[in-house]
Amino acid sequence: MSTIRVWIVSTTILSVYALIAVTSITTGPSADDAIVAIRVAQREVFEAKGIYQESAPSVLKNPEATLKLASEALQEKRYEEAILAARQASRLVRKLAGVDSLGAFGKFTPHCSSLSLAS
DSSP: OHHHHHHHHHHHHHHHHHHHHHHHHHTOOOHHHHHHHHHHHHHHHHHHHHHHTTTOGGGGHHHHHHHHHHHHHHHTTOHHHHHHHHHHHHHHHHHHHTOOTTOOOSSOOOTTTTSOOOO
C-alpha cells in the first residue's frame, strides 16, 4: 500500500511542476523580465552619459527617449513592449560605443555587453 502512495505523491508533484512550466511558458514575459531589461538599459545609458555628456549630449537623446518609452510601457503593464524598447535603447547605446559584429567595443564597454539582444 505504501508503494501506491509514493506513486500517487510523485505523480501529483510532477503534474504540478508540469502545470507550472506550461503556465509560465504560455503567459509570456513578466514584469520582472521587463524591469531587468530596463535596468540594464539604464545602466548602459548612464555609462554613456559619462562619456558623451560633455562632448555630444545630443547623441543620447534617442536612447533616453527609447528608455522613457520602455518605462511607460512597463507602467501600463505592456511587458513585451517594455522589453523590446529597453533592448532598443541598449542597441542605440552600443551603436554609439562602436560595437562591431564581433562585439569589440570602441570607447567603453557597456555593463552587460555579454547579453544577447536577439529577440
